[in-house]
Amino acid sequence: MTKVFNNPVDFKEQMIKGFTAAYSRYVERIPNAAGVMVKGGPTPGKVSVLIGGGSGHYPLFCGLVGKGFAHGAVIGDIFTSPSGEQCYRCGKALDGGAGVVFSYGNYSGDVMNFGMAEMRLEMEGIDVRQVLVTDDVASSADFDSRRGVAGDFFVFKVLGASAWRGDNLDTVEAMGRHANAMTRSFGVAFGGCTIPGQPQPLFTVAQDKMELGLGIHGEPGVETSDLRSASEIAGLLVDKVLSDVPAGAGSKAVVLVNGLGATKYEEMFVMYGDIHKRLAAAGIDLYKPVVGELATSLNMEGCGLTLMWLDSDLQALLDYPTETPAWTNV
Amino acid sequence: MTKVFNNPVDFKEQMIKGFTAAYSRYVERIPNAAGVMVKGGPTPGKVSVLIGGGSGHYPLFCGLVGKGFAHGAVIGDIFTSPSGEQCYRCGKALDGGAGVVFSYGNYSGDVMNFGMAEMRLEMEGIDVRQVLVTDDVASSADFDSRRGVAGDFFVFKVLGASAWRGDNLDTVEAMGRHANAMTRSFGVAFGGCTIPGQPQPLFTVAQDKMELGLGIHGEPGVETSDLRSASEIAGLLVDKVLSDVPAGAGSKAVVLVNGLGATKYEEMFVMYGDIHKRLAAAGIDLYKPVVGELATSLNMEGCGLTLMWLDSDLQALLDYPTETPAWTNV
Numbered sequence: 001m002t003k004v005f006n007n008p009v010d011f012k013e014q015m016i017k018g019f020t021a022a023y024s025r026y027v028e029r030i031p032n033a034a035g036v037m038v039k040g041g042p043t044p045g046k047v048s049v050l051i052g053g054g055s056g057h058y059p060l061f062c063g064l065v066g067k068g069f070a071h072g073a074v075i076g077d078i079f080t081s082p083s084g085e086q087c088y089r090c091g092k093a094l095d096g097g098a099g100v101v102f103s104y105g106n107y108s109g110d111v112m113n114f115g116m117a118e119m120r121l122e123m124e125g126i127d128v129r130q131v132l133v134t135d136d137v138a139s140s141a142d143f144d145s146r147r148g149v150a151g152d153f154f155v156f157k158v159l160g161a162s163a164w165r166g167d168n169l170d171t172v173e174a175m176g177r178h179a180n181a182m183t184r185s186f187g188v189a190f191g192g193c194t195i196p197g198q199p200q201p202l203f204t205v206a207q208d209k210m211e212l213g214l215g216i217h218g219e220p221g222v223e224t225s226d227l228r229s230a231s232e233i234a235g236l237l238v239d240k241v242l243s244d245v246p247a248g249a250g251s252k253a254v255v256l257v258n259g260l261g262a263t264k265y266e267e268m269f270v271m272y273g274d275i276h277k278r279l280a281a282a283g284i285d286l287y288k289p290v291v292g293e294l295a296t297s298l299n300m301e302g303c304g305l306t307l308m309w310l311d312s313d314l315q316a317l318l319d320y321p322t323e324t325p326a327w328t329n330v
Numbered sequence: 331m332t333k334v335f336n337n338p339v340d341f342k343e344q345m346i347k348g349f350t351a352a353y354s355r356y357v358e359r360i361p362n363a364a365g366v367m368v369k370g371g372p373t374p375g376k377v378s379v380l381i382g383g384g385s386g387h388y389p390l391f392c393g394l395v396g397k398g399f400a401h402g403a404v405i406g407d408i409f410t411s412p413s414g415e416q417c418y419r420c421g422k423a424l425d426g427g428a429g430v431v432f433s434y435g436n437y438s439g440d441v442m443n444f445g446m447a448e449m450r451l452e453m454e455g456i457d458v459r460q461v462l463v464t465d466d467v468a469s470s471a472d473f474d475s476r477r478g479v480a481g482d483f484f485v486f487k488v489l490g491a492s493a494w495r496g497d498n499l500d501t502v503e504a505m506g507r508h509a510n511a512m513t514r515s516f517g518v519a520f521g522g523c524t525i526p527g528q529p530q531p532l533f534t535v536a537q538d539k540m541e542l543g544l545g546i547h548g549e550p551g552v553e554t555s556d557l558r559s560a561s562e563i564a565g566l567l568v569d570k571v572l573s574d575v576p577a578g579a580g581s582k583a584v585v586l587v588n589g590l591g592a593t594k595y596e597e598m599f600v601m602y603g604d605i606h607k608r609l610a611a612a613g614i615d616l617y618k619p620v621v622g623e624l625a626t627s628l629n630m631e632g633c634g635l636t637l638m639w640l641d642s643d644l645q646a647l648l649d650y651p652t653e654t655p656a657w658t659n660v
Contacts, residue, residue: 002597004563004598019621022599022606023619264628266385291349301333
């Protein structure tokens with residue numbers, strides 16, 4: 001249940017104000033837009049990466065803006081795509097003269113609005129590319145139709161690093177597409193979340209049940225099952241992700257166990273022990289695992305597993321140093 | 331509600347195994363003990379810092395073990411102090427010949443068990459100091475009787491940095507005590523949490539109420555009130571913390587808005603905007619604010635405000651680079 005808010009109508013704006021006040025050492029507000037950008041704005045002559053989507057998923061999206069990572073984020077209302085106008089304004093503000101890559105999870109509202117912004121910017125002579133994240137194996141058998149979930153983190157990280165090290169627009173786009181092609185996620189949920197000011201949760205899961213493959217906005221899962229043990233959930237997540245190993249995958253993969261909000265770290269560590277063993281037994285060389293909250297859905301109860309299979313290109317970009325409000329690596 | 335576990339009796343052990351499997355690049359298991367230490371163990375000739383307490387508060391305690399931060403953590407069961415035997419084993423493993431500082435939140439079980447470990451180690455010729463964290467303004471009018479809450483993070487950070495840069499035992503202890511003397515917290519809760527395997531929450535808060543000054547293990551608050559707006563909660567937190575500004579405090583302070591588990595980032599950013607304005611209006615120069623989860627209570631709904639007033643000593647130690655599973659700064 002979301003408990004801390006003022007007027008729900010102003011929730012997003014107040015959130016952006018609080019966020020930029022707290023993290024002015026990393027980010028600044030994009031003037032006249034619902035978005036934030038790296039302090040100092042785009043670098044002349046370099047590609048910028050604009051990420052975005054609805055809010056309610058922190059650290060997605062604004063928490064990943066900063067040196068080495070995304071150059072900016074456009075911010076929609078809770079679980080709602082930012083408008084085409086806002087995507088346009090943020091994209092325009094981020095152009096440093098070398099083009100802009102838009103990247104976001106594959107949801108129809110986002111596709112439409114970022115698409116409109118791309119058209120307007122192209123008409124103004126700004127070269128825009130789009131890299132959609134489609135990591136959720138539960139959402140479709142067709143790769144390009146899948147929605148984006150926690151894999152966003154890895155795709156954005158690769159895109160940001162490629163741009164910050166000075167790659168040109170074609171290369172940044174290609175690296176991002178390659179990262180997405182190598183990324184797979186599967187998640188489960190144990191309970192819903194409540195949008196600020198709403199009396200009822202967006203959806204509910206019975207106390208002794210779990211939803212398999214549920215989306216991060218409460219989209220229906222692929223199956224309702226009895227609640228299982230941590231070990232059984234670990235087995236399920238590993239099986240689902242490994243049921244669709246990308247073509248061309250090597251043996252090394254970066255691993256994320258992601259909490260959606262109210263499934264906490266200790267529970268995820270208990271589950272991670274089994275995940276680690278199962279992935280290692282499947283011949284995967286686990287690189288820098290992370291157990292934490294990198295893509296949330298307010299206080300939804302649930303968690304997921306994400307793997308990005310690595311080659312030397314992706315590993316170098318993953319390791320590129322970053323400093324952002326929610327993620328710093330050296 | 332905690333949903334992800336196997337046999338609740340083995341929860342802690344499975345959590346430690348999962349944690350060390352995920353983060354073997356930072357930490358390793360302390361042999362024959364319920365604890366972890368920085369990869370490679372203590373540095374010969376340097377002071378070590380051992381933190382600890384019950385589990386259920388991640389990233390407290392084990393998530394803050396690594397270069398520049400704590401050298402080790404001893405890990406109790408959920409919301410339960412580690413035993414004297416475990417504190418002893420971990421303290422002994424961490425001695426690099428220059429002494430060990432124990433630091434933890436001020437709870438009677440921890441005081442007793444770390445105290446027993448100190449006595450045993452002193453008998454073996456290992457110099458041990460204790461720095462208790464007593465930041466929770468709500469828990470007592472008497473400073474030394476207060477319990478420790480999110481202020482743990484800042485006190486541990488200062489202690490760790492002082493030890494890693496090579497200060498001697500007297501100096502590390504003095505810096506830690508100074509950090510604690512300059513730190514104040516106050517929190518509120520909107521709902522309880524459930525210990526793995528238990529059918530009922532540890533405590534409950536009515537849907538339209540909040541508890542002021544509640545402890546991180548569900549200890550009674552100082553007052554039950556109607557649920558308030560984000561702005562009113564911000565005012566309350568600031569007033570309570572500023573009602574007890576430490577003697578000798580300057581104008582600069584590092585600021586943390588901490589979520590207990592299920593009160594999420596977006597809600598805290600909405601509240602942070604007001605906190606920032608109110609603290610600035612009170613003449614405080616806000617240094618590197620953080621809005622996040624640095625001291626949790628499983629999936630408890632609630633949040634708090636912590637300030638550590640800074641001088642040049644504390645600021646330098648706060649800024650000292652660290653690399654740990656849950657906190658990296660450059």
